[in-house]
Amino acid sequence: MHKEGERLIPINIVDEMKTSYIDYSMSVIVSRALPDVRDGLKPVHRRVLYGMYGLNVFSNRKHLKSARIVGDVLGKYHPHGDSSVYDAMVRMAQPWSLRYEQVDGQGNFGSMDGDPPAAMRYTEARLKKISDEILADLDKETVDFQNNFDDSLTEPTVLPTRIPNLLVNGTSGIAVGMATNMAPHNLTESIDAICAYIDDKEISIDDLMKHIIAPDFPTGGIIYGYDGVRDAFHTGRGRIVLRAKVNFEEIGNRNAIIVTEVPYQVNKAEMIARTAELVKDEKITGIYEIRDESDRKGLRIVYELKNDAIPNVVLNLLYKYTSLQTSFSVNNIALVKGRPEQLNLKNLIHHFVEHRHEVIVRRTEYELRKAKERAHILEGFMKVIGTQDSLDRAIAIIRHSANPQAAKEGLISEFELSEIQAQAILDLRLARLTGMELDKIRAEYEEIMALIKDLEDILSNEPRRYQIIKDELLEIKEKYGDERRSEIDYSGGEMSIEDIIPDEKVVLTISHAGYIKRTLLSEYKVQSRGGVGNRGATTRDEDFLEYIVTATNHEYLLFFTEKGKCFWLRV
Structure with missing residues (x-):
């Protein structure tokens, strides 16, 4: 039973779910998960x-x-x-x-x-x-x-913000039905690109990329291949492959792979634990021991190799199976006037410059208003205490008034002052009435009038405002700009099978019945216990070897069929 005076409105549950969920998703998009394009x-x-x-x-x-x-x-x-x-x-x-x-x-x-x-x-x-x-x-x-x-x-x-924060720090967020993942960039490069845009609003993205070359990650590392970077700058989406920074060292009599920078957002401890598991499961061969020797001076992970391991092959296995190589999927979605939009490099710069322009206009208007208010008060001072005669009249009015309100009204009618000017006169300290202070008031008035003229010029002169944006940015670059940390390997592309198979010498044997077999040359020479025949030469009954060829793993083998077709296969 529902109570008297209660109104129940029947609503279709599907419609209610729809509207409620849309309201929720809009709230997450606008006021939680996505950055504003202006301040990032x-x-x-x-x-x-x-x-x-x-x-x-x-x-x-x-x-x-x-x-x-x-x-x-x-x-x-x-x-x-x-x-x-x-x-x-x-x-x-x-x-x-x-x-x-x-x-x-x-x-x-x-x-x-x-x-x-x-x-x-x-x-x-x-x-x-x-x-x-x-x-x-x-x-x-x-x-x-x-x-x-x-x-x-x-x-x-x-x-x-004076800092192009969205560009230099990036961001990531998961909203409802959309997500954003923006890469960080170098401040020096970003400011150069923004200045180039201010000089030429029609500049192409390729020209902007001469200034802002690629993302620049806080953890350094190497950007492997450039296609993903190009896509990200041109469309706002792209997959950037990141690799750790690696060098080879000899430790005692063993070779070692030393990692000094890992890809962005990689959890170092998890990566090492995962690698140890892969080594244990023999997914990755050739590693003898893994140590984390990082300290406050910097990051250092040591992969000591077994004596017979080939460093480059082990390294490529590490790239393939562990987070020594990861990818960063750029997806530039930010709020423009409260709505989510996908943005390329030029859009990001454009919105930042527009924001700075608005800030400078509003700041100048504020400073102009304050300057005019001050000039108004100084004009009142000069009317009243500008000469000895007027000062004496003002003091007489104040002394003979019954209360401050009467004094104020007396000053207003005597000197044609505004309410504000009269109040400022009454608030003056006696020390300001000396000759020296009067000179200061005149000097300040001249200064303020010059400032007002300057601020009005800024408001009426658009090129000058853009010049101010540039000057402020160049000052920021001078203060906070630094070298880029992530290197770029332009030659990088997809990993191929050759990267993880050592190029060793092998023996190919083809038997009379058409069986083909590949054996490592080193194994081929080793006799089994009992010492009869070769490892690679065991055949089925009544079959015998017809061809024996030596080759290396990375070479190609051509097969001709009886119909005259040719097929190729890597050894």
């Missing part, structure tokens, strides 16, 4: 940075307990689990996760072996210097603010 941040990262900005934990202040920062972000802007905030902040501080870290962590923030970070009550954090640039000009009304979840505070909808 997802809401949780933006809130962590803004929360730290609010707590004043800048790069030149001392570290603050992580729990304090997480609590602040949680209580003010991000009403979800504390682990979601802390995990995001931890990743922002890991040099192997971000190409340019945004948080400066103190304490245990995890490791490349997948070790978890210490609990947030033990660690401390502050902003990195580069994050000051992501938050620069936030107080100058450069971006829109929105109410937080309980309408008690406001938070920025996007940050006015």
